[in-house]
Amino acid sequence: MSPVWHNHTGNQTCTPFQVVRPGSLRELVDLVRRAEYEGRAVRAVGAGHSWSDVALTDGFLVDPGELSGVSGVDGEPLTPAAGELSLVRVLGGTPIHVLNDELWEMGRALPNMGGYDAQTIAGVVSTSTHGSGLAYGPFPDLVRSLDLVVSGGRVLRLEPADGPTDRRRAGELSVELVNDDALFAAAICGLGTLGLIHSMLIEVRERFWLNEVRTLSTWEASRERLNTECDLGGPDHFELFLNPYPGPGGQHRALITRRSECPEPPGGTPRDKLERHPLTELESSLPVTGSVFRFLARHLPSQMAKRFDSVLAGMCDDGYANRSYKVLNIGEANHLPAYSMELGIAVDGRHVEAVDRILAIAAERAREGIFHTSPISLRFVAPSKASISMMQGQPTMMIELIMVVDSRGGYSLLEGYESRLADLGARPHWGQYNTLTRERVAQLYPEWDRWMEAEEQLNASGVFDSPFTRRIGI
DSSP: OOOOEEOSSSSOEEOOSEEEOOOSHHHHHHHHHHHHHHTOOEEEOTTSOOSSSTTOOSSEEEOGGGSOOEEOOTTSOBOHHHHTSOEEEEETTOBHHHHHHHHHHTTEEOSOOOSOOOSBHHHHHHTTOOOSBTTOOOGGGGEEEEEEEOGGGOEEEEEOTTOSBOGGGGGGOSSEEEEOHHHHHHHTTOTTSSOEEEEEEEEOEEOOEEEEEEEEEEHHHHGGGOSTTTTTOSSOEEEEEEOSSOOTTSOOEEEEEEEEEEOOOOTTSOGGGGSSOHHHHHHHHSHHHHHHHHHHHHHOHHHHHHTHHHHHHHTOEEEEEEEHHHHHSOGGGGGSSEEEEEEEEETTTHHHHHHHHHHHHHHHHHTTTOOOSSOEEEEEEOOBOSTTOTTBTSOEEEEEEEEETTOTTHHHHHHHHHHHTGGGTOEEOTTSOOOOOHHHHHHHOTTHHHHHHHHHHHTTTOTTOOHHHHHTTO
């Protein structure tokens, strides 16, 4: 009997023909060739964190857990220019938390990351997952070289024209080196459709500490400052957590988070400055908390919404300093039962209009008894070179619309936002809940035709096809 697979939240399920756990490049090659011979599909699943159908398949489902590890680049045939960069090779199935620990031991760190660390590196790269701060791009933009098993079982090392591998030494490689800007830009956000990622070279930096400060404000006081000349300029990791419903004064409370680089504190630093909201962390970690949230989301969502102001006030903190990756990870809140949609809006004035429109829609739906069951997150990301990254070609504000599992009318609320923000060019996150269609994708991404040309080349046999690819017209 075929196993039933579901993601960590349980909102996406499939019945694959077989779950496989390859442990080497050779096994990936053999798997692709077997699937083609048997007329089946192959899909890699990562950590199962995605709330969209991007990983679902009725063919071979690849669990990459045996393909994990981080190493330096000594002995790799790199160009002199690449030798000046801080590069590491990472196997595609490496979880972000493992990568963080390994990098720290090497004296290095990711320059930025999202608020969760259980995904695999291949998963966050393939869907253009991101952190916050307009000085930092999404995960695909850390990649300098990508080893990919494509249709026919070919193994390609894809790089841009000025890639890090010395072409004069390509004969030393056991893979086929391809220097092609368009193919590389497509593959680094390939959605699992252009091949199976074996490993990649990513550029990192020296390890560093961050200090996080969280203060209360309102959307009305903040909206005019969300531009590069004010709050969005500079190197800070900056984001907002916003109550979609107004308080007694008619304003929408917002928690503003700034994370700034700081020296490693001396041993005498008070312990409370080395921890984040101990009470909040404890409440989130209790097993009963998730069950209570789901009950309230189903039966009393309006009561949850009434607590948002006090929740945001309780998250205030005048300082939390730690290793960069510990501060960027939002902590125990990641384990609460939730799903979300995330919409990317260009930071050109439309981003402010989008939030104003969301607040109006939230008020409208509340009158119908449909409520948000979490505040809204606003994060900011630099333009991406990846062809179909949500940030492709433009600085972007990502609006994360979070819902507790079992929220009454939750999916209809999210679908309404996606539809009613379409005229603002809203680009839904590939790895989060979305209702994208072929027509909509082609409108949103100027490089879509070039990405499709890469797909036709790298997925020539259709071995990486899936319900998701059919939904968006691949």
